[in-house]
Amino acid sequence: MPGINSWSPILPETVWSKVASTLRHELGEGPYNSYVAPSALRQGPMGDPVLVTPTLYARDWFARNALKRANELWSQIDPESRSLDLKSRVEFDDQAKIVQVAPETLTETVAPLASPSVLPSAAPVVNFQDAAARVAGLQERLTFDTFVPGRGNEFAYTMSRQVASWADGHFNPVFFHGPYGYGKTHLLNAIAWEARARRPDAKIVYLTAEKFTSTFVKAIQDRSTAAFKDELRGADLLLVDDVHFIGGKTSSQEELFHTLTALLETNKRVVFTADRPPSHLNEIEARLRSHLSSGLVCALDVADQSLRLGIVERKLDQLSMRLGAAQKPHHDVLQFLADRVPGSIRELEGAVNTLAASAGARLGSLTLDEAMALLQPNLKVSAERRVTVDEIQKLTADHFALKQADLLSERRTRSVARPRQVAMWLCKQNTTRSYPDIGRRFGGRDHTTVLHAVKKIEELLQSDEQIAKDVEALTRKLRG
């Protein structure tokens, strides 16, 4: 079988996918899902690979705990000996901006571009040649053409197309929420590309909430808030990704509130994404929260098996074409990927890339056994010893000096409620149990309680050092 070096140069995405899957195994599911999985590989101004983390906190965590190892692994796989750089999303965007645009440009306005129909919609890897796309913070491959609709995202997809068509009578603002790695950023990018293609004259602004905050803070320091306000309030379509990041940042919330009301008053369109619905954004003040939910609130759910299969199929089709494979991969290989690769669509994509990179032009003729062997690192975590809910409850109770019965009880004091949330989070990460199933095993609680617990712990992992340590310690113990 041709090895990975048989079709060089090797794509940075392929190297990263292999590095990430080893890190996942070595760091454990909890830390991996909190800090590595939500990060994305991008290309720096000199063509160097950069791991872009969603927050500064995640960047620091990765620098402390995984960067050295990631570079070691990277150098073992990459024949071109590139080394991996690390930046938070804000740092990365700022760097791109310094390279590409005048300093007075405040936000990431989408520059005029070719229509999506002439974009390389089949290409699974971003074409970084288009400086405008890089400055805009948009990724070329994230169009409607490359998005696979299905159960879990169908409504969000339909609404996204509607917003992008500039049709009248739509809800405003539109608010998409869902777990990480299931297509929110993809849809926001796709809206921007299509809206741009339909109305090249329109001013479309795409930015993350973190970018909004950092740019606003800088504008205050530079006494240039008027320019900041003009830039955003002049948008015909404003797309704000990951709005939950604005939680706890009072002045940014206030500014976003005024931006939003100004745009709504003039019938300009606004779309948000977040990891939870507005009603659960407890650190966002009530009046902004209420405006966020005043249009359409639309959930993206985790993908079911048939959507996972559809995504695998689409991505492997594209890769087969690029690799010149004579035929499409066998159905049992597709089914295996969809069923057995753990995690979100982001991880599923990683496994598909690994398989394609390892098999090269033989992709179409791979047997199931060969595919399983090639994917071993991606599957390691799930193939390891099964962890049970009972085991998690006992370990967690022990760790926090409680009894297992406390976790199942009605007690709501913080000293019991927080460990219970940690245990629920660990169950979601380390078992295949559904939210309702986990709820049932925690004294017959509702699935929304589990959902809330998982979100809460994910949030605390970014901000609370102690919880991060507890979760890491427990994850290590669970993995034996």
Ligand SMILES: Nc1ncnc2c1ncn2[C@@H]1O[C@H](COP(=O)(O)OP(=O)(O)OP(=O)(O)O)[C@@H](O)[C@H]1O
């Ligand atoms: N339905 C889909 N069809 C095709 N690709 C998808 C789909 N859903 C997700 N993906 C891919 O999975 C990856 C993760 O998606 P995306 O970045 O949009 O997730 P997200 O929900 O915004 O996550 P985060 O909260 O971490 O930002 C992307 O590469 C995206 O292209």
